[in-house]
Amino acid sequence: MTGTTYWFRANVDLGPKSNLVSVTLADKYHPGRIAVNDGMIVFLNGVAQPIMPSVSAVLPSNPEYGEGITRDDTETGWSFDGLSLSPDALQDGTNEIAVMFEERFGDGGLGHLELTVATQS
Numbered sequence: 001m002t003g004t005t006y007w008f009r010a011n012v013d014l015g016p017k018s019n020l021v022s023v024t025l026a027d028k029y030h031p032g033r034i035a036v037n038d039g040m041i042v043f044l045n046g047v048a049q050p051i052m053p054s055v056s057a058v059l060p061s062n063p064e065y066g067e068g069i070t071r072d073d074t075e076t077g078w079s080f081d082g083l084s085l086s087p088d089a090l091q092d093g094t095n096e097i098a099v100m101f102e103e104r105f106g107d108g109g110l111g112h113l114e115l116t117v118a119t120q121s
Contacts, residue, residue: 003038003056003104010097014117017092021118025097026082027074027111034082035074036101037108043098044089053080056104076109 014020025042027035034040039054053069055078069080085097101110 003102006101006103006110008099008101008113010115011094012097012115012117013094014090015093015119017087017090019119020087020090021120022116023085023087023090023118024082024116025085025113026116027079028114029112030074030079032082033074033079033111034113035076035079035109035111037076037078037110038102038104040099040101040110042083042085043096043100044085045091045096046098047089049083049086049089052083054102055108056102074111076111078108079111 014023025034027033034052036055038056040052042049042052053067055069069078071077072079097115099113103109
């Protein structure tokens with residue numbers, strides 16, 4: 001199957017790890033969701049996070065990859081729950097957050113990802 005893979009990367013200073021309450025990746029216009037068609041993988045400091053749902057992988061041979069993805073009215077046509085980033089994968093100060101996005105069928109896309117950081121006061 002022919003497809004295109006896109007990479008996005010940002011370095012984000014999260015301050016002291018001990019001050020983090022939560023770090024969440026979600027869509028700016030669909031709070032609490034990630035709008036995507038076909039799929040994506042998030043890397044924190046070079047380490048791939050758990051596999052996320054993928055529209056193109058919703059096949060009888062790979063049903064586990066489709067769990068949690070919902071057909072909806074987002075601009076991509078599909079979405080899944082926002083990703084809570086594991087504190088274990090983060091470090092004090094600057095962290096690299098990279099996203100690998102796949103487009104296999106030429107119709108779909110990726111929503112507007114936004115990182116939300118909550119810290120202790």
